[in-house]
Amino acid sequence: MTSLTLSGIAKSFGSTRVLDGIDLHVPEHSLTAVLGPSGCGKTTLLRLIAGFADPDRGTITFGDRIVAGQGRPVPARRRRVGYVPQEGALFPHRTVGANITFGLPRRARRAGRRLHELLDLVGLDRGLAARYPHELSGGQQQRVALARALAPEPSVVLLDEPFSSLDAGLREGTGRAVAAALQASGATAVLVTHDQAEALSLADQVAVMREGRLVQLDTPRGVYTRPHDVEVARFVGDAVLLPARIRDGRAECALGVLPVREGDDGHSAQVLVRPEQIRLHRVPAGGVPARVDEVSYYGHDAAVRLTVLPDGPKMTARVPGDELPTPGTTVHAAVEGEALAFPSEAAGSPAETATV
Numbered sequence: 001m002t003s004l005t006l007s008g009i010a011k012s013f014g015s016t017r018v019l020d021g022i023d024l025h026v027p028e029h030s031l032t033a034v035l036g037p038s039g040c041g042k043t044t045l046l047r048l049i050a051g052f053a054d055p056d057r058g059t060i061t062f063g064d065r066i067v068a069g070q071g072r073p074v075p076a077r078r079r080r081v082g083y084v085p086q087e088g089a090l091f092p093h094r095t096v097g098a099n100i101t102f103g104l105p106r107r108a109r110r111a112g113r114r115l116h117e118l119l120d121l122v123g124l125d126r127g128l129a130a131r132y133p134h135e136l137s138g139g140q141q142q143r144v145a146l147a148r149a150l151a152p153e154p155s156v157v158l159l160d161e162p163f164s165s166l167d168a169g170l171r172e173g174t175g176r177a178v179a180a181a182l183q184a185s186g187a188t189a190v191l192v193t194h195d196q197a198e199a200l201s202l203a204d205q206v207a208v209m210r211e212g213r214l215v216q217l218d219t220p221r222g223v224y225t226r227p228h229d230v231e232v233a234r235f236v237g238d239a240v241l242l243p244a245r246i247r248d249g250r251a252e253c254a255l256g257v258l259p260v261r262e263g264d265d266g267h268s269a270q271v272l273v274r275p276e277q278i279r280l281h282r283v284p285a286g287g288v289p290a291r292v293d294e295v296s297y298y299g300h301d302a303a304v305r306l307t308v309l310p311d312g313p314k315m316t317a318r319v320p321g322d323e324l325p326t327p328g329t330t331v332h333a334a335v336e337g338e339a340l341a342f343p344s345e346a347a348g349s350p351a352e353t354a355t356v
């Protein structure tokens with residue numbers, strides 16, 4: 001395995017610039033999630049790394065070996081890349097075992113030991129080796145696809161939305177199993193996804209893309225707690241956005257006077273609070289009075305929709321499932337921790353404020 005470095009990568013199709021100056025370093029033995037909305041260029045980026053297409057500008061380096069951008073590009077088959085597509089694309093008429101060992105030399109295929117190692121690695125029962133893909137669940141099929149990608153011990157493993165065809169329950173378990181197998185194999189991996197929960201829960205670092213550019217490269221926690229801008233903040237989680245005025249490291253807004261991490265004094269700004277930062281008290285406790293409009297109970301927690309009294313903004317708080325207020329009553333909403341301040345012009349239209 002090896003590290004992966006992209007420097008100044010650009011790619012256009014006709015007059016459309018799809019990737020614009022991407023710089024990305026994926027350390028050895030780590031998993032980077034490339035997160036972004038549909039059409040932002042994620043798959044194109046993976047295809048360039050794999051060698052299925054060439055960048056117009058910039059270089060791609062595996063360890064200290066330049067594979068694209070200087071001289072003739074190294075062809076895909078010589079890059080030693082493992083690729084896991086959206087739906088495993090397993091060979092339907094080959095058994096699980098034959099699918100996994102497809103890329104191995106004949107001798108290794110016969111020995112069977114590597115097959116067992118790979119099945120163990122991705123957490124599949126060895127007894128499944130004789131089955132055909134249609135006899136497996138979607139999650140099992142994706143694990144087989146990963147085992148097949150890992151079999152030849154690739155330099156880099158690329159996964160293109162590998163869980164998008166799975167239903168929610170299977171998705172989480174398969175994601176964790178795949179991340180664990182990648183870690184156990186020591187793989188250097190890039191996972192493309194538009195699902196922020198998947199990116200935050202599985203990856204070591206998250207590369208947030210927008211319209212062909214990399215807007216933030218950070219740890220999952222960094223992306224969530226220190227988003228580069230309002231758009232990133234809203235993309236990676238629910239957010240309450242309020243107009244505010246910053247003074248002495250504090251923001252004056254509809255939720256009171258909140259400490260902020262950053263923000264220029266005397267400027268009008270937008271403050272961002274995560275719904276789970278809003279605490280609801282039955283008695284005044286430093287918060288502002290709010291009317292409970294609606295409560296959605298999810299078991300582990302609940303979403304409480306509020307209107308700040310008398311006619312302030314509407315917002316949603318996430319509270320523990322055992323602390324449910326009654327709709328129609330008045331509570332006192334207080335913010336725990338720091339709010340994030342952003343320049344007000346970056347916050348979008350007024351209609352977007354105070355929503356989640």
Ligand SMILES: Nc1ncnc2c1ncn2[C@@H]1O[C@H](COP(=O)(O)OP(=O)(O)OP(=O)(O)O)[C@@H](O)[C@H]1O
Nearest residue numbers: 013014018036037038039040041042043044045194
């Ligand atoms: N071979 C191609 N020829 C022309 N345009 C292309 C080609 N491949 C991709 N595009 C365009 O480039 C843009 C980025 O596509 P890409 O598939 O990389 O995005 P994505 O972020 O992976 O989207 P999704 O999440 O929907 O798969 C899109 O506008 C797409 O139409």
